[in-house]
Amino acid sequence: MTPVLSLVEHGPTRSFPLPDAVGRALAAEKFLEEAGPDPYEPGAWRLRAGSKVGAVVIAAPGGESVTVRITPKVPVARLFFLIGYSSDPRGWRNGSVDLAEHDELLPALAHLVERQIDRALRQGLLQGYRTTDESAHVVRGRLREAEQIRRRFGMPLPVEVTFDEFSTDIAENRLLHGAVDRLLRLPGVPGAVRARLTHQRSRLADITPLVPGQAPPAWRPTRLNARYHAALHLAEAVLKGSSTEHLPGRLRMDGFLFDMNGVYEDFVCKALREAMRTHGGRSALQAQNIHMDEGESIRLRPDFVWYGDSGMPMVVADAKYKARRNRGFPNGDLYQMLAYCMALGLSEGHLVYAKGNAPHTSHRVRHAGTVLHQHAIDLDQQPVGLLAEIGALARRMIHGSVKSSTGRQSSGRSSDT
Known part of the structure; x- marks a missing residue:
């Protein structure tokens, strides 16, 4: 039986007896926050998970396999809501995530993908x-x-x-085929779910398999492929998070990982964009053409910028799943946000953390008057409440930007008289 090393996202360091080659492979791949020999226990390695969650198997030909399983701190259903909403905010429906009895990440993912593919194929293969x-x-x-x-x-x-x-051999069906094939090769998929996935693969038997190492084919959402949308978004998440690598020493690593930093950042930015649609203007995710210096040699890329109807930047925000602290305080996140505010000419900036990873507070910068806000979003609440909290945050950001803009204009008029 394959040994399972159970870790929790950003949890405490744990010590496990491991073959030296496997320990070195874990250290080299760097998907863990910490992986090194235990100085107090020969033959053991100290492991600590960071922001990546999922399951990975490291195996040697004819030798022992080791499974590393990293559990997310948020409930699995909430994680899939964040992923689903980020993929298609307007297509998300409350209650659409049915994970049955599966409360672990990989079994739940496999179940969810299989159910969505089954729904997509009920009317036959798309042509x-x-x-x-x-x-x-x-x-x-x-x-x-x-x-x-x-x-x-x-x-x-x-x-x-x-x-x-x-x-029927089109990009949409190739993506579904690739996701099913990938899940069938991953460790930890329950037998009943594996059997249903095998059935789905038989329905897609005439579809050309994806070529390993090549980018998956592109698809475009249309009215004709609407019944495929949910399944395709999940299939892309599976293919994006999967990896198979041959490591030195004839070791093989096969697994599936989500990076919670990216999941959280995508969700917050897209939820803010949706919340601000009713206020006009436009939103830019990973905003470009912003520079810190006049010579435009130092490029900045904020996660989120909202431009008012005038075309001027009004709100800047960065989504940070976990606070990035240097020695002492304040941390690097605040320095980064201050640079964004100065480059955009804004008097307020917003850092949006997951609750528990940073305090909910504000800092006024000396001699500049710039206010840097730290917000904390509670991921433990139900999706409707979570979106309501994002909506309230968006209104607060816009209200603050309008006040600041009015204050700047009034100050400008006073100085002119």
Whole structure:
């Protein structure tokens, strides 16, 4: 039986007896916050999880396998809500996450993906047009003249052609096939869920498998593929979080990991964008073309910037799942936000943490008057309450920006008289 090393996201350090090669592999891959030999116990390694959650198996050919399982601090259902809302804010529905009896990350993920794929395929496989390039003895579609000259040296046959074919072998079905195939290779998928996934793979048997190492095919949400949307967003999450690597010493690492930093940042920024739609203006995620210096050599990229109807920046925010502290206080997050405020000409900036990782407070910067707010979002509440809290935060940000803007204008008028 494969030993299971159980850790908790950002939990305490634990010591486990491990083969030296496996311990070195864990240290080299750096998906753990800490991985090193235990100085007090020979043959043991001290491990501590950071922000990445999921399950990873490290195995040697013909040797022992070790599974590292990292449990998220938030409930699994809440994690999938954050992921689902980030993928499609307007398509999310309260109560749409049904995890049955599964309360661990990987079994719940496999169950959820299988259920969504089953719903997507109830009306049969989606069909669409796929562009195909091939060598043929009959002209079909369009002749690829440059390719014909390069490959055939003037020979009339075969002919290099490109054509659009109406088929089920399209990007959407390839993504579903790839997600099912990936989940079937991951450790810890329950037998009943594995059996249902195998059934889904049989329904997708004629679909071309994804090529390992290549980027998954792109798809575009339309009215025609609407019944696939939920399944496709989950399939992309599976493929993005999965990895298979061959490590030195003939070790193999196979697993699935979510980075809670990225999950939280995506959710907060997209929820803020949705909450601010009713206030006009526009929102920019990972805002570009912002520089700290006049020479534009130091580039800044805030997580979220809201521009008012005038086109001027009004709100800047960064989503930080966990506070990044240097020695002493204040921490680097506040320095970073101060740089954003100065570059954008704003008198307020907002850091949005998950509750429990930073205090809910504000700091007024000496000699500048800039106010840096630290907000704390409670991820333990139900989705409706969580979105309501984000909505209230958005209104507070906009209200503060309007007050600051009015104050600056009044100050400017006083100085002109």
